[in-house]
Amino acid sequence: MCGIVGYTGSRQSSRILLEGLKRLEYRGYDSAGIAVISPEKKISRYRCRGRIANLERLIEGEHPEGNTAVGHTRWATHGRPSDENAHPHTDCSGQIVVVHNGIIENYLRLKKELSSAGHRFTSDTDTEVIAHLVEDELNGEVSLAEAVRSALKKLQGSYALGVISSSEPGRIIAARKDSPLIIGLGEDGNFLASDVPAVLPYTREFIFLEDGDKAVIESGSVTVSGADGAETERKPLTVSWDPVMAEKQGYRHFMLKEIYEQQRAIQETVMGSLVRDTGKVIFEDFNMEPAAIRKIKKIFLIGCGTAYHACLVGKFLLEDFLKIPCEVDIASEFRYRQPPIDSETLVMAVSQSGETADTLAALREASSRGAFTAAVCNVLGSTMTREAGGVIYTHAGPEIGVASTKAFTSQLTAFYLLTLHLGIIRGMLDEKKALEISEALIHLPNKVKHILDTQNETIKEIAHRYFKKKNFLYLGRNINYPIALEGALKLKEISYIHAEGYPAGEMKHGPIALIDGEVPVVVIATRSCVYEKVLSNIEEVRARDASVIALASEGDSTVSELAEDIIYIPETMEIFTPLLNTVPLQLLAYHTARLLGCDIDQPRNLAKSVTVE
Ligand code: M6R
Numbered sequence: 001m002c003g004i005v006g007y008t009g010s011r012q013s014s015r016i017l018l019e020g021l022k023r024l025e026y027r028g029y030d031s032a033g034i035a036v037i038s039p040e041k042k043i044s045r046y047r048c049r050g051r052i053a054n055l056e057r058l059i060e061g062e063h064p065e066g067n068t069a070v071g072h073t074r075w076a077t078h079g080r081p082s083d084e085n086a087h088p089h090t091d092c093s094g095q096i097v098v099v100h101n102g103i104i105e106n107y108l109r110l111k112k113e114l115s116s117a118g119h120r121f122t123s124d125t126d127t128e129v130i131a132h133l134v135e136d137e138l139n140g141e142v143s144l145a146e147a148v149r150s151a152l153k154k155l156q157g158s159y160a161l162g163v164i165s166s167s168e169p170g171r172i173i174a175a176r177k178d179s180p181l182i183i184g185l186g187e188d189g190n191f192l193a194s195d196v197p198a199v200l201p202y203t204r205e206f207i208f209l210e211d212g213d214k215a216v217i218e219s220g221s222v223t224v225s226g227a228d229g230a231e232t233e234r235k236p237l238t239v240s241w242d243p244v245m246a247e248k249q250g251y252r253h254f255m256l257k258e259i260y261e262q263q264r265a266i267q268e269t270v271m272g273s274l275v276r277d278t279g280k281v282i283f284e285d286f287n288m289e290p291a292a293i294r295k296i297k298k299i300f301l302i303g304c305g306t307a308y309h310a311c312l313v314g315k316f317l318l319e320d321f322l323k324i325p326c327e328v329d330i331a332s333e334f335r336y337r338q339p340p341i342d343s344e345t346l347v348m349a350v351s352q353s354g355e356t357a358d359t360l361a362a363l364r365e366a367s368s369r370g371a372f373t374a375a376v377c378n379v380l381g382s383t384m385t386r387e388a389g390g391v392i393y394t395h396a397g398p399e400i401g402v403a404s405t406k407a408f409t410s411q412l413t414a415f416y417l418l419t420l421h422l423g424i425i426r427g428m429l430d431e432k433k434a435l436e437i438s439e440a441l442i443h444l445p446n447k448v449k450h451i452l453d454t455q456n457e458t459i460k461e462i463a464h465r466y467f468k469k470k471n472f473l474y475l476g477r478n479i480n481y482p483i484a485l486e487g488a489l490k491l492k493e494i495s496y497i498h499a500e501g502y503p504a505g506e507m508k509h510g511p512i513a514l515i516d517g518e519v520p521v522v523v524i525a526t527r528s529c530v531y532e533k534v535l536s537n538i539e540e541v542r543a544r545d546a547s548v549i550a551l552a553s554e555g556d557s558t559v560s561e562l563a564e565d566i567i568y569i570p571e572t573m574e575i576f577t578p579l580l581n582t583v584p585l586q587l588l589a590y591h592t593a594r595l596l597g598c599d600i601d602q603p604r605n606l607a608k609s610v611t612v613e
Contacts, residue, residue: 004071004162005071021052021055032047032071033074036064036068096134098128105157111129148214149175172216174192174213180208182196186203187203205237207234207237258399276442280424283392286392299348300327307408316479318419321429322426330358332613342370347372348373354375360387377392378395409582412582420438466520466547473522475503483578487585490585491589520548520549521541523563526553550562550565550566551567553571
């Protein structure tokens with residue numbers, strides 16, 4: 001997904017931008033570029049297809065001087081990945097420079113009109129129309145900010161925008177609509193970015209722009225105006241992530257580092273809200289009064305990809321403990337169906353980034369139809385956290401690897417906390433039961449560490465045995481069925497091996513036709529109410545010559561007699577097995593992808609944050 005970095009201040013800007021763009025590489029991109037205003041008020045622009053390293057090589061030796069600049073990593077939506085389509089884009093004169101995230105929906109019509117009026121286009125992008133529209137408006141009588149404001153009135157679609165012009169060096173004009181944009185407040189200059197890690201080494205003070213906001217950023221000042229055009233105050237927030245947290249810390253990949261950070265991420269998510277002595281939960285930003293909680297008649301859980309899998313686990317918990325009907329929807333589907341929703345419906349959007357376009361649209365839809373909405377989110381200040389009626393924060397810290405790991409287990413943790421919270425208030429959990437659950441929850445982080453300490457080598461060996469296989473099947477039942485889906489998703493995302501997750505009992509209704517000696521079958525067979533049923537499913541698989549890789553509870557000797565390979569999971573309450581079972585499946589995907597030499601942190605075709613529909 002595209003990324004934006006900008007800087008204006010007393011320092012040389014090109015180095016800051018290149019570093020910032022590198023920190024955005026995790027978002028996924030196909031080309032990159034920067035534009036710098038020189039002391040002589042000339043624009044130097046460098047763009048190329050491929051990695052930031054290519055851009056660095058292009059700039060090497062030129063050392064473009066200048067204190068104001070904007071840069072971009074592009075993930076193609078309009079026009080193929082190429083040098084010409086890489087941002088920044090300019091007007092005809094090359095003096096107005098634009099970087100843009102989002103999609104301009106009416107760009108074809110605008111491009112036609114601008115071309116007829118004599119503008120020359122040099123790319124296939126939707127973005128370039130913005131530069132030419134600003135050029136039309138900037139006639140010597142209005143400021144760059146005013147010209148941008150007028151140009152924006154003609155745009156339909158979404159944008160996070162950074163605009164600079166050689167006519168006003170020392171100034172960046174920013175604007176956002178349906179695409180995230182932040183301003184970092186520094187000591188010797190100010191920053192523009194699409195997300196926080198880009199400029200974390202320079203500041204922790206951020207203004208999170210809201211939809212419709214425009215800003216004028218100068219070295220020593222930031223002025224924001226809201227959707228109505230009036231100047232407005234946006235209070236800066238202090239972000240506690242430090243830059244080191246956003247680096248690899250000696251791990252070969254961000255994904256592996258993030259798998260190992262799960263002990264801490266779960267602990268922090270729990271400790272952020274749980275009162276250990278009583279089992280009660282305090283969600284500071286949930287904003288739903290006990291009276292309203294008692295009135296909930298129905299819950300919808302909405303998310304995409306991995307977050308959707310967290311919702312599936314959430315459904316088991318909420319229906320089991322609260323006895324409230326709960327539906328789970330893939331966000332892009334929820335948007336276009338019409339389920340009955342009213343003020344006694346709770347709709348929860350689950351998202352690591354808080355910016356996923358489909359989930360955000362579903363959240364807006366739910367809120368427009370009168371539901372109480374809440375977000376389970378990892379990114380403070382993200383759009384969802386600002387638009388939802390309430391928020392439950394996961395405290396996973398920045399997740400850089402495109403494949404979600406610690407964000408997922410933190411989302412599961414948030415669902416455990418939510419179950420406790422709603423269960424206590426609705427009188428479905430007495431203190432004894434609440435304490436039993438919360439005690440088990442508190443011990444989960446150590447159990448995650450135990451799996452990482454004791455099973456990693458075994459999992460590496462298993463990956464060695466199977467990494468050349470072309471298809472995998474993942475089976476689970478009941479509350480662990482979503483973990484079969486998640487295990488399969490992890491493997492396909494990062495190793496490009498075809499993998500299917502299935503409820504084990506459903507296998508005989510079709511997928512069993514695929515099973516032969518060439519298809520390894522990963523079976524989640526930890527102790528549970530469906531344990532015996534899963535053993536029968538393993539027998540069905542073995543009868544078709546497939547190799548079984550089983551997840552079993554420590555001390556289980558039955559499964560070890562049935563499976564070729566076995567990964568042991570410490571005992572816990574059944575409701576917590578999804579979280580523990582997730583960890584070895586992440587490692588299995590990781591080691592397999594590594595053996596195949598895949599680009600683990602930035603898998604092909606994927607983006608960390610999908611901010612377009
Ligand atoms: O930021 P979000 O949690 O809303 O992202 C949702 C999905 O795009 C995300 O989980 C995706 O499926 C990951 N690549 C999974 O590893």
